Amino acid sequence: MRDPIDRTARGAALAAALLAALAVCPISGQVPAEQKARIQTIVIDPGHGGMETGAKGKFGNLEKDITLAISLKLKALVERNMGFEVVLTRDKDVDVSIENRSAIANNRKAGLFISIHANGAVQKKVAGSETFFLSLNATDEETRRLAYLENNSSALQSRIDPSSDDDLMMILWDMAQTAYIKQSSQLAELVQEELDALLGTRNRGIKQAPFKILAGVACPAILVEAAFISNPEEEQKLAAEYFQTKVADAICRGLARYLRMPE
Amino acid sequence: MAKKKKAHEPKPALVLGVLSVVLVVLAIIFFTGGGREKVERFIDANVPKIPAVSEEPAATKTVTLFFLDDDDDFLHRETRQVAAGPTAAEEAERALAELIEGSEKGLLSPLPPQTKVRQVFIGKDGVATVDFSRDVAEKFAYGSTMELAAVYAVVNTLAFNFKAVKKVVILIEGAEKDTLGGHVDLTRAFLPDYSLVAR
Numbered sequence: 516m517r518d519p520i521d522r523t524a525r526g527a528a529l530a531a532a533l534l535a536a537l538a539v540c541p542i543s544g545q546v547p548a549e550q551k552a553r554i555q556t557i558v559i560d561p562g563h564g565g566m567e568t569g570a571k572g573k574f575g576n577l578e579k580d581i582t583l584a585i586s587l588k589l590k591a592l593v594e595r596n597m598g599f600e601v602v603l604t605r606d607k608d609v610d611v612s613i614e615n616r617s618a619i620a621n622n623r624k625a626g627l628f629i630s631i632h633a634n635g636a637v638q639k640k641v642a643g644s645e646t647f648f649l650s651l652n653a654t655d656e657e658t659r660r661l662a663y664l665e666n667n668s669s670a671l672q673s674r675i676d677p678s679s680d681d682d683l684m685m686i687l688w689d690m691a692q693t694a695y696i697k698q699s700s701q702l703a704e705l706v707q708e709e710l711d712a713l714l715g716t717r718n719r720g721i722k723q724a725p726f727k728i729l730a731g732v733a734c735p736a737i738l739v740e741a742a743f744i745s746n747p748e749e750e751q752k753l754a755a756e757y758f759q760t761k762v763a764d765a766i767c768r769g770l771a772r773y774l775r776m777p778e
Numbered sequence: 779m780a781k782k783k784k785a786h787e788p789k790p791a792l793v794l795g796v797l798s799v800v801l802v803v804l805a806i807i808f809f810t811g812g813g814r815e816k817v818e819r820f821i822d823a824n825v826p827k828i829p830a831v832s833e834e835p836a837a838t839k840t841v842t843l844f845f846l847d848d849d850d851d852f853l854h855r856e857t858r859q860v861a862a863g864p865t866a867a868e869e870a871e872r873a874l875a876e877l878i879e880g881s882e883k884g885l886l887s888p889l890p891p892q893t894k895v896r897q898v899f900i901g902k903d904g905v906a907t908v909d910f911s912r913d914v915a916e917k918f919a920y921g922s923t924m925e926l927a928a929v930y931a932v933v934n935t936l937a938f939n940f941k942a943v944k945k946v947v948i949l950i951e952g953a954e955k956d957t958l959g960g961h962v963d964l965t966r967a968f969l970p971d972y973s974l975v976a977r
Contacts, residue, residue, distance in 0.1 A: 562960065568919060569919065569920075569921070569959070569960060570919050570921035570924070570959075578921065612956075613956050613957070613960070632921070632922060634921040634922050635920060635921020635923065635924050636846075636851055636921060636923045636924050637846055637888060637924055637927070638848050638851065638886065640848065640849060641850070641851045647922070724922065724926055724962065725962055725963045725966065725968070726961050726962060726963060727957050727960075727961070727962070727965070728960075728961075730963055738922070740921070740922055743921065743923075744921065745921060745924075
């Protein structure tokens with residue numbers, strides 16, 4: 516368990532490191548636009564897998580199977596229509612740790628990261644689609660860090676020297692997403708609009724949550740909850756290929772709109 | 779000499795005997811009659827308030843728990859009495875046990891019923907550390923919405939009822955785990971989030 520003193524020390528170390536990095540490489544005002552132009556790789560993360568099934572439906576459908584099916588369809592769509600390289604964090608039914616999923620994204624220099632999930636609630640009635648981006652547990656320290664990083668959101672990865680093997684690099688990656696919250700919220704909004712337009716499910720909107728998978732990713736990152744597997748009607752939709760294709764199509768359209776968006 | 783000695787010897791023995799009898803009688807009086815009277819007077823006159831506070835079995839604390847409703851996915855409040863004291867941490871353990879036990883009004887607990895609260899520790903820095911049995915992660919197949927409800931039912935229950943609690947850390951079987959079911963990050967301390975609570 517990390518204690519707060521440790522965290523404060525990490526925060527201080529991070530701030531010091533970033534200030535040092537800033538002094539060496541000044542940041543231009545139009546970084547986000549340049550960043551978009553530089554996107555070559557999109558990483559798609561099919562939620563859960565292997566022993567970790569995720570949520571389960573009444574008819575026996577498992578979240579891990581549905582997320583993989585949608586992700587494979589999305590990969591094909593994006594590669595065909597947009598010409599990006601698409602990397603999946605898993606392409607079969609295997610366990611992949613959350614750390615390894617974000618490491619795949621960061622090592623492949625992902626320009627966008629999309630985690631695909633199917634939702635689950637205790638109540639059968641709860642239904643709809645929603646898109647999440649990261650919420651920080653807004654402690655003072657993290658809020659300050661966020662404010663700083665948001666105002667200086669150049670590519671974090673270019674400032675992290677991969678040869679620095681020490682703890683500092685781990686600290687930087689640990690909260691890598693903090694630099695991209697604003698872009699992530701824009702991406703979430705556009706994807707959610709398309710989901711709402713295409714799926715005919717209840718629009719649960721965009722939300723922020725402290726999801727582990729988003730925290731360590733150093734690019735705009737969202738988590739899509741296509742529909743509720745715990746709702747029997749939506750479970751049957753999620754298991755149907757036509758619906759999976761619609762979900763993939765909606766996400767693809769949202770991505771395209773995000774990439775065309777003027778800064 | 780012999781006669782004198784014989785005449786003198788029985789006397790101290792007698793005195794000693796009488797004294798010891800008196801001593802025994804006094805001791806009996808002291809430990810029975812007098813002693814009892816003193817204890818009674820002590821209780822009656824001087825400290826009627828101390829036993830009333832420390833021994834009263836009915837001392838309770840009202841806690842607010844956060845459950846799910848069948849119709850929406852907000853958290854709904856329900857108040858409950860738990861045994862009070864001696865420490866806030868023990869009261870917190872009882873409150874969480876009630877949260878797992880479930881609602882008295884037909885609301886739903888967001889935590890698996892098999893879950894045990896192994897311990898709650900409240901640090902001076904305002905961080906409450908809750909240690910659950912492995913059931914909390916293994917007995918439910920969480921989706922995002924359910925996992926958020928489970929985490930914030932716990933976090934809000936602690937922060938809402940116990941002034942000393944500012945943040946909450948959740949452990950499973952004494953160890954830090956990434957998530958309950960693949961979504962919500964357990965490696966950071968949580969602040970309460972009342973936006974998830976129904977108005």
